[in-house]
Amino acid sequence: MTASTPERHRSFVTGQVELTRAVAHALKSRPFNPYPYLKPFIEKASGVREPPISATPHTVVYTRGSMRLLRYAAPRRRHRTPILIVYSLINRWYILDFLPGRSLIEHLTREGYDVYAIDWGVPGQDEERLTWDDLLGGLIQTAVRWTLRVSKSRDLTLYGYCMGGTMALAYTSLYPQGVRNLVAQATPVDFSKGGLYTLWTSANHFDVDSLVDAYGNVPTPVLESGFLMAAPVQRLTRWLEVCRRIDDPEFVTTFLAMERWGADPVPFPGEVYRQYIKDCYQQNLFPQGLMEVGGERVDLRRIQCAILNVIAEHDTIALPAMSEPLPSLVSSQDCETRRYPVGHIGLSASSKGATKVWPSISAWIGARSKPMEP
Amino acid sequence: MSHPERPPPSQGLLARGLKLLGHLTHPDTRTGKVFTRAEQGLTRAAAKVTESPSYLRVSGSLMRQGFNARIRRNGLVEGALRTLRLPTTSEVETLRDQLRRMNDQVEALGTQLELVVDLLHRQEGAEPESPEPTPKERAPSKRRR
Known part of the structure; x- marks a missing residue:
């Protein structure tokens, strides 16, 4: 049944008002990312709405300050050893729970x-x-304790992603108790091989002290401008692909979910950023065992648990060369590097993830996890 | 499941416009080829600029000046507001953060209480073994009323 003419007029006017309101809202906050400006047009043209964030059922187990520890319980638990995911301080964790089925x-x-x-x-x-x-001795250590307590396990698999992998390595070096396995996914280790990011953060022209002193936490526009400058043209032109496939709801949903995540950066804690840039990017102390945390050196040679070093071959953020030296820096007898033909985000959200990457990682963890007692 | 008898949904003007834009910029079309060449040229130019020592020197210097100006301005604004006995921007921000966190804490408290009840139930049982590690902080009380 077709709508009557007044109904169609009313619907048209309502649609225009909604569109104008959404664009006006975006203009008010003026973010660098094109997502808030373009999303209303794509939504209106395709009829697709933003999917919910982190749709897998979960509960909040613990919270301190802005940090929350989330639990995603297995429908049928087979492994006693739980997995604790340590995500990066840049962007949000929910890329790891991207979309249902993905x-x-x-x-x-x-x-x-x-x-x-x-x-x-x-x-x-x-x-x-x-x-x-x-961060390590307070927040991550508490998260480890709560994970062990709630899952009723003696040890766990620490799963670090990107900068979260660097933090997971540093944590395991300082507090190895309770860490049975460690997965370092797209993890920067040798910061001298960071390409553009190493160049941009060089002490010769990047004054991290004045940035942190001026803002406290590093504001999102500063972080966003870095990613924008890394691929300024593609940031905009990739929206043309969604224009071509505007009548493919699945593609539009995936595209909007990805862009929404990319447009949701968070401020970076100031003092953590200051030390991260100075010790890692500017002086590359991390792989040399010279970075100090709480008066103690982060020596990767102290790590003896099983390690899976996951590398994305097309990674432009944590370049493969940054992660490759990991096996030679730790004392683990069981340290394996696996490479996948995907990009940095592709490890967690691409269609290849579900078929090629995750089953392989899951099998590695499963072989090293304690099964549930009968 | 497909419905061959159902006609495709009518596309609005906006959808058709976006599809046309997508078509015109597709690498297979003539206009798209020109667009792709322009895109590649711009990408190369942008990469050259962002890696050039002059750009890095100038942008670094401008950033430093901007940050230092902000440090001075923040000091002046906060000082003036304190003199007027008005809440400063940072105080309002702190209050907003505290409210947001309170909400999270209430949610976590619910889960933690469930865990405490669970532990108490298990202690009531006859099993003497307790293989779980005991975290240092917030250990559940052994007293029962």
Whole structure:
């Protein structure tokens, strides 16, 4: 049945008002990312709405400051050893629970793992003075304890992604108790091989002290401008692909979900950023065992647990050369590097993830996890 | 499941316009080929600029000046507001953060209480073994009323 003419007029006017309101809202906050400006047009043209964030059922287990520890319980748990995901401080954790049927966390829970993820939240003024010591010895250590307590296990698999992998390595070096396995996914280790990011953060022209002193936490436009400058043209032109496939709801949903995640950066805790840039990008102390956290050196040779070093071959953020030296820096007898023909985000959200990447990682963890007692 | 008898949904003007834009910029079309060449040229130019020492020197210097100006301005604004005995921007921000966190804490408290009840139930049982590690902080109380 077709709508009457007044109804169609009313619908047209309502649509225009909604569109104008959405664009006006975007213009008011003026973000760098094109997502808030273009999303209303794509939504209106395709009839597709934004999918919900992190759709896999979960509960909040623990919270401190802006950090939350989330639990994604397995529908049928097969492994006693739980997985604790340590995500990066840049962007949000929910890329790991991207969309139903296309989610690493959902995949792991279906494989029978009790999965926990640290959501760092939106750092505010309380996080400005947060240090690496607070982060590792305070927040991550507490998250490890709560994970062990809730899952009723003696040890766990620590799963770090991107900068979260660097933090997971540093944590395991300082507090090895309770860490049975470690997965370092797209993890920067040798920061001298960071390409553009190493060049841009060089001490010769990047004054990290004045940035942190001026803002406290590093504001999102500063972080966004870095990613924008890395691929300024593609940032806009990739929207043309969604224009071509505007009548493919599945593609539009995936595209909008990805762009929404990309347009949802969070401020970076100031003092953590200061030390990260100075010790890692500017002086490359991390792989040399010279980075100090809470007065103690982060020596990767102290790590003896099983390690899976996951490398994305087309990664432009944590370049493969940054992760490759890991096996030679740790003391683990069981350290394996696996490479996948995907990009940085593709490890967690691409169609190849579900078929090629996650089953392989899950099998590696499964072979090293304690099964559930009968 | 497909419905061959159902006609395709009518596309609005906006959808048709976007599809046309997509078509005109597709690498297989003539206009798209020109667009792709322009895109590649711009990408090369942008890469050259962002890696050039002059750009890095100038942008670094401008950023430093901007940050230092902000440090001075923040000091002046906060000082003036304190003199007027008005809440400063940072105080309002802190209050907003505290409210947001309170909400998260209430949610987590619910889960933690469930865990405590679970532990108490297990202690009531006859099993003497307790293989779980005992975290240092917030250990559940052994007292029962």
